[in-house]
Structure formats: structure tokens, C-alpha cells
Amino acid sequence: MIDSVVLRIGVALGIGLLIGLERERRKNEGLTRLVAGLRTFAASSLAGAISFILGGAPLLAVVVGGVFVLSAVAYWRSTSEDVGLTTEVALVLTVLLGGLAMEQPTLAAGIAVTLAVLLAARTPLHNFVRSVLSEDEVRDGLIFASATLVVLPLLPNEAIGPYDVLNPRTIWTIVILVMLIGAVGHVSIRLLGPSAGLPVAGFASGFVSSIATIAAMGAQSRKAPELLGAATAGAVLSTVATIIQLTLLIGATSLPVLHAMLWPLLCAGVAAALYGAIFTIRAARQAKAAELKPGRAFSVPAALTLAVTIAAVMFVSAVLRDTFGDIGVVIGAAAAGLADTHSPAIAIAALAASGKMSAADTVIPILAAVSTNTVSKIIAAVASGGSQFAWRLIPGLVLVVAAAWAGVWLGHGLF
Secondary structure, eight states, rough: OOOOOHHHHEEEEEEEEHHHHHHHHHHSTTOOOOOHHHHHHHHHHHHHHHHHHHHHHHHHHHHHHHHHHHHHHHHOOOOOOOOOOHHHHHHHHHHHHHHHHTOOOHHHHHHHHHHHHHTTTHHHHHHHIIOOOOOOHHHHHHHHHHHHIIIIHOOOOOOGGGGGGGGGHHHHHOOOOOOOOHHHHHHHHHHHHHHGGHHHHHHTTTTTTTHHHHHHHHHHHOOOGGHHHHHHHHHHHHHHHHHHHHHHHHHHHHHHHHHHHHHHHHHHHHHHHHHHHHHHHHHHOOOOOOOOOOOOOHHHHHHHHHHHHHHOOOOOOHHHHHHHHHHHHHHHHHHTTOOHHEEEEEHHHHHHHSSSSSSSGHHHHHHHHHHHHHHHHHHHHHHHHHHHHHHHHHHHHHHHHHHHHHHHHHHHHOO
């Protein structure tokens, strides 16, 4: 049996060789960039491991300090035009990883692989930040990070307010998910570019607002009649995005409710995807790519408005349920669905998560919200795109709602 210490020293050596291999290739890109390479990184990792064996954390700290000083001197004497500190910082981190390998070799190896991948991805990362990301997108990323890492941990994770239906952390988690999903849709447009056309734009924009997307597609079809088929495809595919988003948000709120809604959501999604695919194929044959403006990754005011709306719908639903029973919840969800599907659906799922109603009882209220929201979509289609656009879109919207209600029968046998 080989001593475990020897094995851990081997892990430390492997860490140094892995990181050093990537740095050696990078070093060879410039004749004057000779700060550290394969042997230096391997020796530094072994130095961290041996120092930890001989003197523990104090001696490891001394070695790290020595390597830091050497890296600073090498950086100061370097004549390279590349003034980055990546190699120097990686060298110090390699010493620390060598010491960590003596205590937690698996963790050290995982961090080393992550570091090596990060170092190797220098060029695509730089190109992405400098050439792909806009200033607004960087700002949106910082806002999302703050909402996730700063605000969320500070919120209480308990029911508060009248009827004990408001959980601040749950509500804010939903807001973060909506921001994330909106960002995913935004990135899809940015990556695929204008050549993807209106169908992809409609699908991506549907994660933000399907009603708004349908209105925009209708306006586009009225402005450019040759894009009628593509605009219709984008409008229908926005409904697919809405169903996907609804599935994710319900699942994040209550898994039992998601299980109860699985068949209705699946049937509705398949119907919308098939109907949208027909117009997408037609559009690909008839129309050229449309010019798209991706805009912001997500809307902060819209996300905050969603938080307030969810809280209000949850409170109103609890009041209606307390006053009128289950029929009150259905009425409240249907009324809220005229403006937005997600808010009432999340509110109903949150009531089930808090034990205020069963998962099976949430199906009818959520589908009532989906149905009334479809009415709003039809109105938006007629108002924005006229009869030509509306008559192409309305059958698809009606088919989606019918498929959702049929899913209730397939999955639960209620009718």
C-alpha cells in the first residue's frame, strides 16, 4: 500500500503540472513573457504541499508570501507588453492548492481543473466581454448578482402578513427566476443574431411577456406584410416560452402543484410548439431574416412590479378563499390572468406550498388564469396586427387552451 501522504503529494504535483501546462502554452505566445511555466508551477505546488507537511498552515503562509514576493519582482522586471497579473496570481494560488491537497485532495483537484479551464478560456472570455456584451448588459448582470447574492440572503424565509401567505424569500426567488429566464431569452437573440428572424425573437421575448410579444409581432406584420408568416410564428412561439416559464416558476414554488399541472402544461406546450412550427417552416421559405434589436436583458421595474403583483394576488386569493371558498380562488385567478398568467399561477402554487389548499385544487384556478390571459392575447392580436394576423394566430391560441384543459382530463380524469 502506498502511503496516503505520497498519494496526496502526487495530487499536488498533478495540480502544478495541469496549471503549468496551460501557462507554458500561453508563455510561448510572446518571446518576452517568461515569468513562469510548466516547471515553475509544478515546483510551486510541491512547495505548498511539503511546507504544509513540515510546518502546517504557518509554514505554508511563509512559502506563499515568498512566492508572492518573487512573483511581484518578476512582474516588475518583465518587459512584456502584457501587463496582466493572471500568471502571478495563478502561481500564488497554485501554492495554496498544493497545501490544500494535503488536507482535501479532491477539493484541491476540482479547483485546479476549474482554474485551468478559466485560464485556457482567456481569448473567448475577453472577446465576449469586449465585443459581445454591451454596457447595459454588464449593468444588468451586476443587478442580477446583487439581487441573488445580496438581497435574497437578507430576506426572511417565513410566512408573514395577514393570513400568513406572504413569504418574502419565496417571492423574491420567483423574481430572480423571472430575471434569469428573461436574460436567457435575451442571450439567445444575441448569440443567434438577426439572421434567426422573428420566430426566434418571439420565442425569446415570450419569456418576458407573451402579450407584449404578440402586440409587437402584430405591429411588425402590419408594417411589413411579407413578414406575416414569420410574425405569426413568433407570436405562437411566445406562448411556448410562456408555458416553459410557467412550468419552471410553478416547480420552483411547489413541486406537488407542478405534478398536478404536468399534463395540462405538457399538452398545451406540444400544441403551441406544433402550431408554431408550421408557421416557422413557412416563414423560413418565404421571408428573409428580420432586423432585431435585443435591448436589455431584463426589466428591473417589471421584475419589481411582478413581486408586488404576486404578493397582491396571493393576499386577494387568500381573502377570496376565506370568504367564498374554492370558487373565490378561481374568480381571483381568472381576473388576475387578464393581465398576466404567471402572477396568479405562482400565487396559487404558493398557497398550496403553505398548506392553504391542496395541489389538486390548484389546477382549475391556474387554468382559469391561462384561459383569461388568452383572451387578452386575442385582443392584443386584433388591435395590433389586424384581421390577417389575428385570424392566423387565434386558432393556435384557442388550440393551446383547449389542449391544456384536455390535459386535465388525460392526467386527472376530472371530466
